[in-house]
Amino acid sequence: MHESFTLLSIGDALHEPFASSELVFFPKDAHAEVKADPKGPWTAKVLPYANVWRYLQRLNTLAFGGWQLGEPQIITLSDRLIVLISVTVAGVTIWGVGEEMLAGTATRVDENAFRGAWAQATKRACAYFGLGLFLYFLGKPRSMAYDPKERRIAASDEDLSAMAEEMLSRARGMNQLVVPPACLVADLAGLHDRYLVEPFPVGQVHFLGFDARETESGSVATAAPFVRVWDLVRRLNATAYECWQVLAPRVTVADNKALVTLTLDLFGTSFVGTGEAFFIKTFKGEDVVNDHAVEDAWAEAMKGACNTADLGLYLRFLPQLQFPYRTKWRSFDDEPGIATVSLTSGIQNASTCCPTKRSPRFSAEAA
Secondary structure (H helix, E strand, O other): OOOOOOOHHHHHHHHOOOOHHHOEEEEEEEEEOOOOOOOOOEEEEEEEEOOHHHHHHHHHHHHOOOEEEOOOEEEEOOOEEEEEEEEEEOOEEEEEEEEEEOOOOOOOEOOOHHHHHHHHHHHHHHHHOOOOHHHHHOOOOEEEEEEOOOOEEOOOHHHHHHHHHHHHHHHHHOOOOOOOOOEOOOOHHHHHHHHHOOOOOHHHEEEEEEEEEEEOOEEEEEEEEEEOHHHHHHHHHHHHOOOEEEEEEEEEEEOOEEEEEEEEEEOOEEEEEEEEEEOEEEEOOEEEEOOOHHHHHHHHHHHHHHHHOOOOHHHHHOOOOEEEEEOOOOEEOOHHHHHHHHHHHHHOOOOOOOOOOOOHHHHHHOO
């Protein structure tokens, strides 16, 4: 057992990225380069990740005897299996969720569903501590050749390792990889006044398009701003590390929806968030299975809890303006430009957005 330690004392080591040699790679969205020629060359997006045992090895190295995994909660539905699990390090507890498909028409069917869901839940909880968090800041996945017969990436280990190192180097160069963990305030009031109300950099604000319609000049949609859960987590770790927890998750099912409730504990004060997501969504007149429904609802619940604590709440009051929209890809052309326009419009109306003076600590977060 290690000598007495605090979460903050091992925070930097927990946030340290895994070495490129410790990463493995998962192919996503594999497809023939020419749709009409399935026997021709294929490509796939390559997602780097680390095996769950790498996470547990890091915890044992830094905090053996001072951390533990809770007993998993298992929820079985007709087409998927959901696992909730808690990770506690130096007295701080955070819950995570994992979801794997059992059968059906979804794109991801795992014969080891429980093992996969357990691993995902464990890794997501660890990421809230900063362990593996860097993987969510490596930028867009690269595309590489794919072997459809072998169902694997058609690249050597050396090429994959070089790609991972390039992604790590690029993220480091943009100051995106790690924001050092710290606890900068003594209480919730100080956290709120100095950091929770701090707006996010333009590069971290994204947009969800809705009410899309065709005009004479092309497709447009209303842009609803949001910040990724992982940017919220990073802000919390950079300002209140070891002073926040994620507790009391609850997952329920209502008709075609996954419903999630969880509690964000900040300095002993509870902020409850709720989220929901469809199991089956309709897109262009066709039913599409959402194999991440519970994970999506969890993310929305976490965002809601953070918003209740004033973290990112201002985004809900920015004007919802219309911008050119790519309907096929369900995305906007210029998110940073849209963010600048939306934020500027919000600042002009002090009743909807009251950003504080930019803290130098977060200047490195801008993409």
